[in-house]
Each structure stands twice: as structure tokens, then as C-alpha cells.
Amino acid sequence: MLAKYFPNAVTMKGDFIQATWETLYMTFFTAVVAGIIGMAIGIGLIVTQPGGILENRVVYNILDKLVNLCRSIPFVILLAVIAPLTRLIVGTAIGTTAAIVPLVIGSAPFYARQIQNALAEVDRGVIEAAESVGSGPIAIIFRVYLREGLPDIIRSSVLTLISLIDLTAMAGAIGGGGLGNLAINVGYSRFESDVTVGAMLIILVIVFAIQLIGDFWARKVDHA
Amino acid sequence: MTNEAIIQLKDIDVTFHNKGQTVTAVKNVSLTVNRGDIYGVVGYSGAGKSTLVRVINRLQRPTAGTVEVSGQNILDLSSKELRTARTKIGMIFQHFNLMTSRTIADNVDYPLKGSKLSRAERKQKVAHLLDLVGLSEKAEDYPAQLSGGQKQRVAIARALANDPEILISDEATSALDPKTTSSILELLKRLNKELGLTVVLITHEMEAVKEICNKVAVMDAGEIIERGDLVTIFSKPDKPLTQDFINTATQINQAMEKIYKQAGTLGLDDHHILVQLQYVGATADAPLITELYKRYSVVSNILYGNVEILQDTPLGNLIVVMAGEPDQLNEAWTYCEDAGINVTQLDPNSEVA
Ligand SMILES: Nc1ncnc2c1ncn2[C@@H]1O[C@H](COP(=O)(O)OP(=O)(O)OP(=O)(O)O)[C@@H](O)[C@H]1O
Ligand SMILES: [Mg+2]
Secondary structure (H helix, E strand, O other), X not given: OHHHHOOOHHHHHHHHHHHHHHHHHHHHHHHHHHHHHHHHXXXXXXXXXXXXXXXXXXXXXXXXXXXHHHHHOOHHHHHHHOHHHHHHXXXXXXXXXXXXXXXXXXXXXXXXXXHHHHHHOOOHHHHHHHHHOOOOHHHHHHHHHHHHOHHHHHHHHHHHHHHHHHHHOOHHHHOOOOHHHHHHHHHHOOOOHHHHHHHHHHHHHHHHHHHHHHHHHHXXXXXX | OOOOEXXXXXXXXXXXXXOOEEEEEEEEEEEEEEOOOEXXXXXXXXXXXXXXXXXXXXXXXXXXXXXXXXXXXXXXXXXXXXXXXXXXXXXXXXXXXXXXXXXXXXXXXXXXXXXXXXXXXXXXXHHHHHHHOOOHHHOOOOHHHOOHHHHHHHHHHHHOOOOOOEEXXXXXXXXXXXXXXXXXXXXXXXXXHHHOOEEEEXXXXXXXXXXXXXXXXXXXXXXXXXXXXXXXXXXXXXXXXXXXXXXXXXXXXXXXXXXXXOHHHHOOEOOEEEEEEEEEOHHHHHHHHHHHHHHXXXXXXXXXXXXXXXXXXXXXXXXXXXXXXXXXXHHHHHHHHXXXXXXXXXXXXXXXX
């Protein structure tokens, strides 16, 4: 049956496995790096914002502008523009690992905003209560903001992951490979639309899995 | 009750600058709270009450003035010293401000994590605190599962975790129904008695003050306009705003409103005046009225009477129509004042606040 509907795809099992692996590889390592950077910037924005626990106009403005700047560059252009930086970090500007650099720069600012929004939902009064029992900034960040904001942080992480998978599809442009590349450069270019559909289905499965796990987890930790 | 000052605010100013606008939320306020006091601060919304009390634990740095708490100059402390000082100043809020992601026990445990107690000691302490506020069975619940009054009890337990000497209550009962309010106030009173806790109670309801405070300050537009011990303020309020708060608390306002509506039937003229009499001591009313008749042939018709017990002192309130010759009425008035009674003529054509 598979052979009937996916005549080309079945002969390319190895390519599919390879492409899926590449997509997961890019997604995972980008998520880790962009996650840490985005989280740090998001927290930085929250604590330095006007009225924040470490209010600092200069730092806030720098972070805010930086995030906006990075977010306004279209990803395909970013891929090309930062090639020199990528070469500096990874040694080459081409390939799956090299794709992680632009992916990080493309998704970290988005994640930073998501984190900022999630943490902005934490009740100002709860922060004040923590201050009133003698908590310092570090305790408030880790034991109040990140903990109280966890359900929203999970939800925004899911959103960021999904949009990250979206970005990895473009990484083919710089030889990053992955399912997006398979769908376009093989399926679409060779008019083997079953390959395109197959790649799409795998991406959908990954996205749904992330969504499902994320929703379940968010609901589990949400006691509001 | 000793007379040792535990909180001393001197010449406090707090000014906010907001987009070119300047708001002076607190103006030149000095306030001394003694150890063991339950000090009420009343005022309408925006009077500057929250801003003033947030100065005590430096959640708000004053623009000018000095703050001394338990002998420490709060404004001179380093951030680390300030954090330690804050553990000795508990605070509870109108909206409870519990952490929704933590269980009740975990909320109460939160302030203890920085303390030197071992895990086991902390557990014991949390159990003790929950017992103190009567919520032992709820330890493993989450705040979302509790009623407002229960949430405030948790917040009180949390505020007491580090054995503070002072508890600041910022409108802690404003979101609660009257019965729950009473039970929370009772709890505060008990903590004051049993633990020697000094309480600063911010509220816009004089009822709350009436129930538990021994002292009260009235705030208006950033200033304290009147202050003193509870019975004195209630029996001899000086400022109209204070009188107004008291009248609402003693339900005199409602009575006045009804009386004013039927003012026509009272036949008020220079021989008939409508007055409010306020006095300390419950039994003064009957002899007083006979006395007024005997001495000045003034007939008093009681329209409304009320006795409040404040700090174990009865406080009477009467609204009467006094009838008699104008001179005699004047003398009767003076007689009342000489007897320590606060006399106010009421004008039925005015608005009841
Ligand atoms: N952070 C702030 N920035 C600017 N203005 C402020 C700030 N905090 C308070 N104010 C202003 O200071 C004044 C006093 O506010 P405050 O909250 O102390 O009043 P309050 O007596 O506690 O009132 P309520 O009963 O409504 O709580 C108000 O005019 C308020 O708008
Ligand atoms: Mg307030």
C-alpha cells in the first residue's frame, strides 16, 4: 500500500531517515543554545524593565533594541549575512552544523520575547511578597519568576520549537539538509510530490508530538 | 504594652515622577509605632497609605525623611542587611499574593529557604505556622483551592515564618466579606496578644480599626491629619474626615440619612435643634437627659442611640432633638460640653457623607 501511494518515497528510506535525523539534530542543538540565550535575554528584559526588580534603563534599551533588530531581519537573508560569523564559530558556513548558527540567531530573539511575555504574566504582587520576606534578585528570578511562570514558559517553548522546525526547513539553502530540503530539492524539483508529502507528514508528526507533550506538561504544572 | 518605639518614621516625603508629572504621595509624615501596638492607618483610596507603609520595609525608598525600625536605620542598610531586616517585618496584602505554583505548605516554607533551619526543622515550623492559622488540613492543597479568607491565613502564616516583630497589613481584609474580615482581624489580635506582634493595619474601613486597633492615624492627600489612641479619636474627632469615617463605622451615617429624609416632621427651628452627642461611658444617657430637663427645661427626644465598646471602653452616640428656649438650649449645650460630651449640631439640609 505504501508503495502505491508513495512510489518514489519508498525507494528513499535512507534519505528520509537521514533528513529526519538532520532536522532533529538542528532543532535540538538550536533549541538548547537559543533556549539558553533567549531565556537569559528574556529574564534580562523582565528584571531591567521600568519597575523591574533590577530596573536599568540602559541595559533594558540595549536588549530591547537588539531583540527587535534581530527579529526584523528575514531568515533567508540572515543565512547569507552571517556566513562569516558562522565560519568563525563552526569553521565552515555550509552544512547541518553550520546551519545551527543562523538558526540560533533567528530563533533566540523570538524566544526572548516569548519568555518576556510569559514572565510579565507573573503577578507583580507575588514578586512584592517575595521581596517583603527578604528574597534577593537571584531568588526571585529562580524561585518566583521561573517557577510561577513555568506553565507559560512551557507553552511559549512549544511555540518557539514549532517555529524553529519551520526555520530548519529553510536551512537547506545553506546545505543544512533536513526534511524541508528533502521536500523542496528532491520532491518539488523532481516532481516527485509523494516525497514532498511524505516529508511534510513527518514534520507534522514531530510538531504534533511536541505540541501534545508540551500541552500535557503545561497543564500538569499549572495550578492557577 | 511598653512605650518603646519599634517603628519611627520622621518627616517622610515620597514623590513620584511619571512622564513629566509629579505626584507627592506622602507629605511630611512622621509616625511612631510602639512595640505591641495595633496601629490603624485609615484613609480613602489614593491617600498614600500603601506608599507610606511600604517605606517601613523600604519596598519604597522615601524622597526625604528617616526610617528607623527596631533601632536600625533602614535607609542606611546594604541590600544584604536590608534583606535580613525584611525577614523581621512581615507583610500581608489585599490580594494575598500567594504563589499559585506552590502548595500551601510550600508557600509558607518559601521564606524559610534562606534561613539556617534544617529541612526537618523547617517542616516542623511550617506545620506549627499552619496550625497557628488553623489550616493544617490544607497543607498539600494549592492556593486556587482555597477561599479568600483561607488564602489570607496562608499569607499570614508566610509573613510570620521568620518570626517577625512587626506585621504590616495593607488592606488585608478589603477583599473579604464581613464575617471573614472579623475572623482575620481576630486572628491578628490573637497574634498581637500571644506573640507580642506589633501590627500596622492599613484600611479604608474604620470598622476594622474599631475592632482591634489601640491607635489610629487618619490620612488624607498624603498627610496624617489626625492621630491618637482609639478611644480619644472616636470620642473627640477633630477633623470632619475623621468624623466621617467614624460615622460610617458606627452606622450613624445610615441613621442620619433616614432622619434627614424626614426632617420636615421634626419641626426644627430656633426652639428645636438636632444634635449628635458623643460620650465615653455607657450609662450617661438617661441621667443626662433628665438633668437637661431639670436644669434647663430642655426636652430631649432620642431619635437614635448606639453604644460601641472600644478597647473595653463604652462609647455612646445619640442623635436627639432638643427642645427649649434658645438661651436654655445654649446653656444645655455648654453643660453637655462641660460634662465631656462632644456636641455637634446637625443640619438636615446637608449631605450625609
Ligand atoms: N509607583 C507609583 N508611581 C506613580 N504614582 C504612584 C505610585 N504609587 C502610588 N502612586 C500614587 O500615589 C498616590 C498614593 O497611592 P497609594 O497607593 O499609596 O494610596 P492608598 O492610600 O494606598 O490607596 P488605596 O486605598 O487605593 O490602596 C496615588 O495618587 C497614586 O496614584
Ligand atoms: Mg493601597
